[in-house]
Amino acid sequence: MLLNLDPRSHIPIWEQLVNQVKELILKEVILPGEKLPSVRELSSVLLINPNTVSKAYQELERQEIIETLRGKGTFVSQTIIPKADEQxxxxxxxxxxxxxxxxxxxxxxxxxxxxxxxxxxxxxGGRSNVAESSSDS
Amino acid sequence: MLLNLDPRSHIPIWEQLVNQVKELILKEVILPGEKLPSVRELSSVLLINPNTVSKAYQELERQEIIETLRGKGTFVSQTIIPKADEQxxxxxxxxxxxxxxxxxxxxxxxxxxxxxxxxxxxxxGGRSNVAESSSDS
Amino acid sequence: MLLNLDPRSHIPIWEQLVNQVKELILKEVILPGEKLPSVRELSSVLLINPNTVSKAYQELERQEIIETLRGKGTFVSQTIIPKADEQxxxxxxxxxxxxxxxxxxxxxxxxxxxxxxxxxxxxxGGRSNVAESSSDS
Amino acid sequence: MLLNLDPRSHIPIWEQLVNQVKELILKEVILPGEKLPSVRELSSVLLINPNTVSKAYQELERQEIIETLRGKGTFVSQTIIPKADEQxxxxxxxxxxxxxxxxxxxxxxxxxxxxxxxxxxxxxGGRSNVAESSSDS
DNA sequence: GTGGTCTAGACCACG
DNA sequence: GTGGTCTAGACCACA
Known part of the structure; x- marks a missing residue:
């Protein structure tokens, strides 16, 4: 989990977390079904408040990118379906x-x-939708 | 000056202003040397706080896109030099x-x-640097 | 026992269990007097923690929907009396x-x-109180 | 603003707030465009933490029921469009x-x-979709 | 052990 | 003045 946060950035820490997790998932550094570090663990590693990590996780869950199993932890969703939200x-x-x-x-x-x-x-990686839409070149 | 601001957007109004002015200059809707409306004027037209307009103008000046001549008003810079600020x-x-x-x-x-x-x-338009990388112009 | 639990749901698993058992009893899939699987058995079938099943059974017993006979197992109550608990x-x-x-x-x-x-x-089915308000039965 | 919260309820306070605001809007106790109490104000009236109110407001904004104008406050959306989210x-x-x-x-x-x-x-009230779909009776 | 909620109090940018 | 973020630390239900 190579997460580097910039506390001076104008982007909130929780949002930086969301962005980087999404990137790591696309890059398959984190795989579907894999368990993410617990809120407490990650917060202590990153030296940030548990609430901040929690907010990031909640946002990721709202985007259906991760799932939380009560009492067990948070996991990367098995199926991440790109949904074309017009807005x-x-x-x-x-x-x-x-x-x-x-x-x-x-x-x-x-x-x-x-x-x-x-x-x-x-x-x-070649897995994402953005990566390749043409078969070969 | 076709400026449409969205107060509901999460982008600060002053930043929306900065962005749109920069766009209008690139599109040559506003020309180099042209006078911009005064802070008071613009704020009353856009129905926003004068401080907000002022902040936008300050930022544009900081980026050397406009210039303020004491007592005369603010004008679009004659020469807008692309600066490759690494940061x-x-x-x-x-x-x-x-x-x-x-x-x-x-x-x-x-x-x-x-x-x-x-x-x-x-x-x-063909004027911006992004627009043409064709060698001559 | 067609129980489908959703670990992703925000409803606690023990509560999902309670709800589904209550539904199955109303649908007469499980009959009064019928023996329910043991905690251990059910937990291994559903791949959930025995504590979770236990909690569900305790709640069902509290609602007087099932009864536990020491050493014999848990059974659906013979008479399920609708109680109009005002609260x-x-x-x-x-x-x-x-x-x-x-x-x-x-x-x-x-x-x-x-x-x-x-x-x-x-x-x-026509058995539940909700189902029929027709005067006699 | 007649909001009564039950701190003993298993429903989180912020969610109770969300629910009650949604109800008040449907009942037209709060009208579209109307300003809601500030986070600080409401929190001091309800004797709860500002963060709790804030969380409720953020959820309401996510549901596009209210809008926040930076530095001005939060307002009921002018147009609340029922959207049929299948999930x-x-x-x-x-x-x-x-x-x-x-x-x-x-x-x-x-x-x-x-x-x-x-x-x-x-x-x-007769305004909601649920209320009347038949013209008259 | 896990995540979720809540409080207390601080700081910040925006308008 | 406004809302948004963050920290510190507590308590709870769930599994």
Missing amino acids: KIEALRQALKQLVIESSYLGIEKEYFIQWVEQYTKEL | KIEALRQALKQLVIESSYLGIEKEYFIQWVEQYTKEL | KIEALRQALKQLVIESSYLGIEKEYFIQWVEQYTKEL | KIEALRQALKQLVIESSYLGIEKEYFIQWVEQYTKEL
Whole structure:
């Protein structure tokens, strides 16, 4: 569990946790059905409050990415079904648009930008939907 | 000045303002040297707190996108030089990576994602750095 | 004993057990006087902790729905007398009220709601009190 | 704001809050667009911790029943659209089924049960979906 | 052991 | 003023 949190970031710690767990699952560092560290354990390792970990876990459960079995712990869901929430997609597009704008002000050329997208999708492995939609190339 | 702010969005209003002004400048809806509305004017038009507009202007000035001439008003900078701030680029890459991850969970295929990038760069016109990586202009 | 427990449900497993046993008795799948599986047996079949089964049995006994005969096992009570516990009725009404509220937010029309009630009472067979309010039996 | 919380209930306080606010909105005791008490205010009135109120408000916002305007407060949404979440409907049906079963053990006749449903829908006013689907009677 | 809830009190960004 | 986050530490039900 290589989680690095930045307490200075404007992104809440619990959200950083959510993001990184989602990444680790896509990268298959954590596998479906696998048990996540307990709230107390993770909080003591990361030196953060148990409540913060708990909030992250609850959010992940709400997204149906993990499941909690009462008294047993939290586990990665066996089946993570991509669901196309229109509202979320629109929000993502807006965020993407903003990144493109920022890129421009930072002098980043489109080719680099797309190259990064390719790189990140590759890093997530060939399993994700983003990674490959075309059979071969 | 077609600015539409969403008070319900979780993005701070001042940040929405900054983002949209930057977009309008790239789209050349606002031109270099053009005068921006005064804080008071804009705040009364948008029905938001003057402090909010002020904060947005301060941020834009900090990014050297606009300039304030004492007693004359605020103007779009004549020369907007893309600065490759390494820290900002790294932050942008992180944000992009997170978007790719989210895309995967939303079931969005890479092709669509890249297509959106192409679309947004086109919308910004051929002037931005992102828009053209073609050698000459 | 067709018991299907959902470890992912937020309803405690012992409570799911209690609920399902009560349902099976109403449906006469389990008959008065019938012997229930031992705690050990049931727990090994359902792959759950014996303590969990034990707790369910204790609760069923408390509700006088089953009886434990020392050394002989647990049996469904011969006579299950509906007891109009005012407190429980009030709790049930509160729960029902909340369901009606939720229905509204889910866009469920009253007619459907009542239809479901009719359906479930029918499923419980003509024996239950809910099922028939016809004067004699 | 007539909110009565039961700290002894097994239902979490924050959830009781959510339920009661939803009820008050349906009953039009609180109107769309109306401002809710601030987190601090409500917590001091109800003698509970601000965090508890906050959790309730966040859940209500997630359900799109209220909206928070940063720095301004929380408001009842202008448009509360009933959305038929299949999963939630199934859960509701399960809960309803269980209530029917409980009714039987409490000796409650079906007619009473349905009468209560009618009563509660009426209490929620003629506006809700549950309340009336037939034009008149 | 597990996660969930609650309290107490602090700090922060937003408007 | 507002809500959001975080910490510290407690208690509870569940398995």
